[in-house]
Amino acid sequence: MTEATPKLAWKGVTKRFEDRTVLDALDLSVAPGKSLVIIGGSGQGKSVTIKTAMGLMRPDAGSITLDGECIVGLSEGKRRKMFSRIGVLFQGAALFDSLTIWENVAFRLINADGVPRKEAKERAIEALEQVRLAPAVADRFPSELSGGMQKRAGLARAVVAQPEILFFDEPTTGLDPITAAAINELISNQVRRLGSTAVSITHDLASAQTIGDEIAMLHNGKIIWRGPAAELNTTDNPYVRQFVEGRAEGPISHAV
Amino acid sequence: MTAAEAARQVARHPIQSLGRSTLSAVRMVGGVGVFAVRGTIAALTPPWFVSQLLRQFVAIGFFSLPVVGLTAIFTGSALALNIYTGGGRFNAEQVMPQIVALGITRELGPVLAALMLAGRVSAAIAAEIGAMRATEQIDAMRTLSTDPFRYLVGPRLLAGVLMLPLLTAVADTIGVAGGWLVATRVLDFSSAVYIRNTVDFLQGWDILSGLIKAAVFGFIVALMGCYHGYNAKGGARGVGRATTHAVVSSAILIFASDYLLTTFFTHAAK
Numbered sequence: 001m002t003e004a005t006p007k008l009a010w011k012g013v014t015k016r017f018e019d020r021t022v023l024d025a026l027d028l029s030v031a032p033g034k035s036l037v038i039i040g041g042s043g044q045g046k047s048v049t050i051k052t053a054m055g056l057m058r059p060d061a062g063s064i065t066l067d068g069e070c071i072v073g074l075s076e077g078k079r080r081k082m083f084s085r086i087g088v089l090f091q092g093a094a095l096f097d098s099l100t101i102w103e104n105v106a107f108r109l110i111n112a113d114g115v116p117r118k119e120a121k122e123r124a125i126e127a128l129e130q131v132r133l134a135p136a137v138a139d140r141f142p143s144e145l146s147g148g149m150q151k152r153a154g155l156a157r158a159v160v161a162q163p164e165i166l167f168f169d170e171p172t173t174g175l176d177p178i179t180a181a182a183i184n185e186l187i188s189n190q191v192r193r194l195g196s197t198a199v200s201i202t203h204d205l206a207s208a209q210t211i212g213d214e215i216a217m218l219h220n221g222k223i224i225w226r227g228p229a230a231e232l233n234t235t236d237n238p239y240v241r242q243f244v245e246g247r248a249e250g251p252i253s254h255a256v
Numbered sequence: 257m258t259a260a261e262a263a264r265q266v267a268r269h270p271i272q273s274l275g276r277s278t279l280s281a282v283r284m285v286g287g288v289g290v291f292a293v294r295g296t297i298a299a300l301t302p303p304w305f306v307s308q309l310l311r312q313f314v315a316i317g318f319f320s321l322p323v324v325g326l327t328a329i330f331t332g333s334a335l336a337l338n339i340y341t342g343g344g345r346f347n348a349e350q351v352m353p354q355i356v357a358l359g360i361t362r363e364l365g366p367v368l369a370a371l372m373l374a375g376r377v378s379a380a381i382a383a384e385i386g387a388m389r390a391t392e393q394i395d396a397m398r399t400l401s402t403d404p405f406r407y408l409v410g411p412r413l414l415a416g417v418l419m420l421p422l423l424t425a426v427a428d429t430i431g432v433a434g435g436w437l438v439a440t441r442v443l444d445f446s447s448a449v450y451i452r453n454t455v456d457f458l459q460g461w462d463i464l465s466g467l468i469k470a471a472v473f474g475f476i477v478a479l480m481g482c483y484h485g486y487n488a489k490g491g492a493r494g495v496g497r498a499t500t501h502a503v504v505s506s507a508i509l510i511f512a513s514d515y516l517l518t519t520f521f522t523h524a525a526k
Binding site for chain 2 (some may be wrong): 051054055056076079080081082083086087088089092094095096097107108111157
């Protein structure tokens, strides 16, 4: 593998739902160890972009490569192997209601990796401590936690197996600004600690600038701007300016 | 699309609507078939999630005992009264124990237990898996390298197939006991005669055929719950729809397969 091989790349990826094109020959890549944040309005295809890379949705055209190998249309067995290399924090945390927090965090360890329950619990509690959740939380159920705590538990579940790639789907949606800032900081810390490649999608610009090395803006199924996180506030791209400034008038027409 | 919009659409384009409904029905039958095969493979081949399986045995089997037991005792009692009254029209009251036993073991035990399970278990499975779908828990499970078919569907199918025959055996016993209770307390039958008539008359196949039916019904109940829950779309409304579809389709398939199995058993016995 050469230095130039991206960790994850979308090449000409198209996805349609009936007559609506959500991703239009999307080209995007992430270098190993880098954190890319995809921003954009609602319904612009951000979730579809990461779902195609996670293998939860199959693109109609194009290819997606992980370390240079195409991951579209893998068999269930190969996909499961690929999943062992990724960790995901879902928008609503997606914790399993019927399991305790530690069982959620240790789910992959117990059910896929065959780690004994005792050892899995110890590792889960360690992961919970890394996201600043007390060991006492381990035996509670998801419904007994606040939204912010559920996100932290979801983050612990995403990182516990030390994945190579982390996906974050709207990590701060529905959280108050202080909790959101804490989650952003935890995500940055975990990504740095593991040295993983990270791909996040968000509307939250503060979150994007905290957790991203680079930011890409998705509009009408294509990347219309990409640059270092620090340039988000200085770029003169009219689409980005309108999005950052939150103006109703501009090149992005909104069907509200 | 609301019900009113759908009705307007049908009135405006009847042929198109009929074609769309037919295609949708064919797609669903194919979808259920593929789902059933994948679920069966997941249920019968390793790796098995034993804790999940045990949890489903308890949820589907143990917690259904009260509702199945109550249904069986009242049905057995009512059946005894009806047969006694009806049989009296041609002086056949005395065969009431045999008919109650035959009716319960071959037909009412398995069918009523299955219908109770359709209402209790199929709905619960559809709601639980549908809610998991709506909150991305199924996607999360896949990204955690765990096949939802093995973790969610397989254990429920196995539990349905194994637990409903056990529940039916309980329903058979309680149903016949219900008939005995009415016969001895209300109709002045001798307890010893009632029991002897029942035991002498019943053949092993009467009970076994009911238990085989129950295994098939158990598969149907669990399959419909899993299928409709797994394919639920559209948030809370979709989960509600999945629950309704699971119960209705389970009930219809139970009656249809009951007739087919009874026909098959009748021909096989000749």
